[in-house]
Amino acid sequence: MPKIIVVGGGWSGCAAALSAAKAGAEVLLLERTDMLLGTGLVGGIFRNNGRYTAAEESIAMGGGDFFTAMDQNSRHECINFPGHKHASLYDVSKMEPIIKNILKSYGVCIKTKTRVNHIVKYARNLKSVIIDGGDELEADVFVDATGTAGPMGNCLEYGNGCSMCILRCPSFGPRVSICHKAGVNEFFGHKADGSIGAMSGSCKINKDSLSDEVREELDREGVVILKVPEKIKRTSSLNKKACSQYALPEFADNLILLDTGHAKLMTSYFPIEDLRTIKGLEKARYEDPYAGGIGNSVRYLGIAPSNHCLLVNGLENVFCAGEKSAILVGHTEAIITGLLAGNNAVRCALDMKYLELPRTVAVGDFIAFVHEKMLETDGLKLRYTFSGSVYFERMQVSGLYSVNDLEIKARIKENNLTDIYNTCLV
Ligand SMILES: Cc1cc2nc3c(=O)[nH]c(=O)nc-3n(C[C@H](O)[C@H](O)[C@H](O)COP(=O)(O)OP(=O)(O)OC[C@H]3O[C@@H](n4cnc5c(N)ncnc54)[C@H](O)[C@@H]3O)c2cc1C
Structure with missing residues (x-):
């Protein structure tokens, strides 16, 4: 053998x-x-x-x-989010x-x-x-x-x-x-x-740290889209992402959350103090990577x-x-x-x-x-x-x-x- x-x-x-x-x-x-x-x-x-x-x-x-x-x-199963059809999680x-x-x-x-x-x-x-x-x-x-x-x-x-x-x-x-x-x-x-390498394109927020409203919508729909206030938008990070399939303007204009057990946030990283200015995320904390407020792998x-x-x-x-x-x-x-x-x-x-x-x-x-x-x-x-x-x-x-x-x-x-x-x- x-x-x-x-x-x-x-x-x-x-x-x-x-x-x-x-x-x-x-x-x-x-x-x-x-x-x-x-x-x-x-x-x-x-x-x-x-x-x-x-x-x-x-x-x-x-x-x-x-x-x-x-x-x-x-x-x-079969959910849609910007640029993506019939996804399963x-x-x-x-x-x-x-x-x-x-x-x-x-x-x-x-x-x-x-x-x-x-x-x-x-x-x-x-x-x-x-x-x-x-x-x-x-x-x-x-x-x-x-x-x-x-x-x-x-x-x-x-x-x-x-x-x-x-x-x-x-x-x-x-x-x-x-x-x-x-x-x-x-x-x-x-x-x-x-420059060399690419930063991983998503991080995870602990679901229990979301507001009840956001968590319930995420559980029900699989996806939640939250508008990013103009003052904390970060378009420059899009071209550094490992996942070019998500390097779309919709992913800079909005925070897209997907329910994979944790709340998967479709951006490489996001400063935690900015994240917490968004309604429903006031108590947000990272599940992966633990330092998701400053970077990713x-x-x-x-x-x-x-x-x-x-x-x-x-x-x-x-x-x-x-x-x-x-x-x-x-x-x-x-x-x-x-x-x-x-x-x-x-x-x-x-x-x-x-x-x-x-x-x-x-x-x-x-x-x-x-x-x-x-x-x-x-x-x-x-x-x-x-x-x-x-x-x-x-x-x-x-x-x-x-x-x-x-x-x-x-x-x-x-x-x-x-x-x-x-x-x-x-
Ligand atoms: C944060 C994040 C989110 C992602 N989300 C998605 C998603 O939702 N959907 C999707 O399709 N893709 C996603 N991806 C991409 C996807 O996970 C990877 O492209 C794919 O899974 C890579 O698999 P791999 O086996 O090639 O490598 P890896 O997953 O990197 O696995 C390599 C393994 O080798 C082990 N290893 C390394 N060196 C040694 C050694 N010397 N001896 C023994 N073991 C060793 C490591 O510990 C590791 O377990 C994501 C990636 C990241 C980082």
Whole structure:
């Protein structure tokens, strides 16, 4: 049985572990913190705009376990807010154990509080990874799903300092990139002004600190839109955001709150004293990041170059997924790349032809498009997501965007991809 080690237990690492296990491998998933899901512990929005299509394509391909779990754990379905249609919001406070149980049911061995800090390499292959404490763990093939957020030194250099986000670097140690340790030349995302990285685009307010009126509306509708008084408007922060799908004037003119279990505030950060001048938010306090009054985590620091099968350039047995694999934003985007990386990791171990998703399906076109755009001069300044910005525009023009489940299923069938992730390769 091929042995696969997935490093990083965010959405992309979880998806890679799932698809490698479904393809018949023995899978070890290593996560440095005490919980899976990484930045997915504080996100929650899915199925908005083109993410609907990508989720349904993945379901038709046999990789839908997580989307089904998110649907079942949704606080709101099919809601609209500026620039976004038919969004669902999963409950961030309940998602993690559900995903952990799904992975365990497929036999994935999960080790949390296990941070990889080094690797052992021979020629163009990884032999093993070394974890804090010194143990060496060997595998046939590896997936680097370590993300691109932080650690603290980067948030200080490229942002407003450590914002005490969910990744909790002071407690669990900094993010370590496997590809970087293996000598791969990684690249960085840029902001519109050319500076490095991008600040995460939303923060969370403790729901109990909202007025009864705002909290009740949020519980009922899933979304609350509050006008920002002219004197505290902050349009300049829009172009620094990681999530260009929310860099719209509506998000500067209004405070948009979404009910993900906490009150998700759709702006990178907002001074708490200004926040409390708004009716209903007089007692507001931050839930994530704890220092949401001054900043947020900085991401897109350390992306590995890879081909469309997500094999890392220059290495023969390392795949990458999620933000590690491209300047992509989102849980859905992390999951679709994780599913592909996990499946190809097993193919690599078995010496099989790699799976490359065709451009006639949205998930295949997305991966190829992002890789191509990142080679263009200004491509590193953009963020890529099914839910907005350049890629959603492209989906609409090309006809790949669809909310018709039967049409999406038929498309996957025509491309001979039905249940491809449910097929045991061993
Ligand atoms: C505040 C915030 C809100 C967001 N909201 C949304 C949203 O509503 N909807 C949406 O679709 N997207 C949202 N996003 C974006 C989305 O969360 C990410 O793009 C996506 O989940 C990234 O997944 P990932 O697996 O690539 O990386 P990450 O989530 O960063 O996961 C990487 C994991 O690797 C671990 N790790 C790192 N180094 C090591 C190591 N050496 N050893 C072991 N483990 C390691 C980390 O601890 C982490 O758990 C949000 C992001 C943030 C920060």
